[in-house]
Amino acid sequence: MVKYWERVSSIEDNRLVKQAFLMMLQDKRKDSWPNQVKNILDRVGLGNCWNEGKGIGEMVGTVSRLVASRLESQEVQVWQAEKATSPSLGIFAEVKENWGEEIYLKMGLAPDDLKWAQLIAGDRQERERQDSKNSLEEYIYDARNRASDETDLEPYLKPNDRQRLLSKLEEMENWLYEDGEDCQKSVYVQKIEDLRKLGDPPKDRKREYELRPKVIEELCAGLQKARKFVDSFASGDDKYSHIDAAEVQKLEKALQEKQIWLDQKMGAVTRLAKTDDIPAELRSSVFTAETQACNKRNLASIQKFKILYQCMHxxxxxxxxxxxxxxxxxxxxxxxxxxxxxxxxxxx
Structure with missing residues (x-):
């Protein structure tokens, strides 16, 4: 479709095909093929090539190749994102990278087409290399700014750790603009991983410090709701008179045990400094899991008592x-x- 647009937009205006093309442009129907071509060009960042049917001059043939290359690049980015989130795809990609490109992909290609395919592959590899280099540069700037910000990561770094991180960032920046100017993609990826070992822990501490109070509050709210039910039963409320006291005692015992557990964890949490690494048993995910388990158990018990009450009446x-x-x-x-x-x- 893009190749056809290249040819049609570059012919003379008195040609019948060109006149039909110009009429479609004036009609501006969303489902027309010229509009679809325009959307494709915008999608791949070549919208400046759309010249409202006035032709693209010497770029005939070049635009379609650029479109094909950039669409392929976008598909590669989608594949990389899916590969990062899927263990099975990650294993598949690792195996394929070790085996190399399948032979059948090159079978039946004319010499010119094979050369063009090799150029596209080289262009893709160069873009991936540049993207990795840019990612390293962005991480250096971002980590340095955040580590020096009193409202961001600085409170979560010990002075020695902060100085070590800043020194490592400066060392990596000097390397990037000198010996690291033209390295392979794998080198940049490894450099980022090395920096993450120093730069990611304070991010994790900050995230936990901000999230933990919220999940603990949700757990306390669930326990309070169940405790209110137990207190209503103990007060002799008539609508709970059908409930077996042994069942309520089980619920009350579970609440007491969970409250003791929560008090112990809260005591440990209050002793944590912002610069301390978070133990596994004090992470917000632990409190979230306890909240879900308590709410599920308490809701099941209370719902059963409500059903019995309705049946009795x-x-x-x-x-x-x-x-x-x-x-x-x-x-x-x-x-x-x-x-x-x-x-x-x-x-x-």
Whole structure:
């Protein structure tokens, strides 16, 4: 489609094909092929080549090659992103990189096409190399600025660690603009990994320090909700009189054990400094998991008590000359079944 656009836009305006093309441009239909070509050019960053049908001069043939190359580059970026998040794709890519390119990809190609494919592959490798180099440069600037910011990462770095990080960043920056000006992609990737060993820990401490209070608050709220239910039962509330005291005692015991666990963790958390590494048992993910487990268990217990209460209060009245006894007193049904039973008796 792009190749056809190159040819059509470059021919003379008195040609019938060119006139039809110009009419499509004036119509500005979204599903027209000229509009689709324009969208493709915008997508790959070549929107400046769109000249409203006035031709692209000596760039005929070049634009379509650039489009193909950049579309391939975008697909590679998508593949790299998917590979980074999928273990199976990561293993597949590692194996394929060791085996190299499949022979069948080059079979049947004419010499000129093979040369062009090799040029595209070389261009892709060069872009990936430059991207890795730029990523290293961006990490250096970002880490240095954040490590020197009192409102960002500086409070989460010990003075010696901060000085070591800044020295390493300066050393890496000097290398990047001297000996590291023209290195392979793998070299830049390894350099970034080396910097992350010093630059990522304070980011993790800051993230944990800001997130932990929120997840602990959610856990406390869940425990408070269950404790309120236990207190209502202990106060002799009539709507909880059907509940077996042994069941409530189990729930109360679980709450006490969880409160003791939380108090111990909170004591350890308060002793942590911003510059301390976070132990595995004090990370926010641990409190989040405990919150989910407690809420699930407490909700199941309270929901069961509510169903029993509703079953106990279903009225009985004669149906067809015999007494109606709710079977739910023996085998408690789901909550929606209880509601349906009530509607049926109200109609009778």
């Amino acid at each position: 279903i009225p009985t009245r004669p149906v067809g000359g015999s007494s109606f006894f709710p079977i739910c007193l023996v085998h408690p049904p789901p909550l929606n079944t209880v509601k349906e039973n009530k509607k049926m008796m109200n109609r009778n």
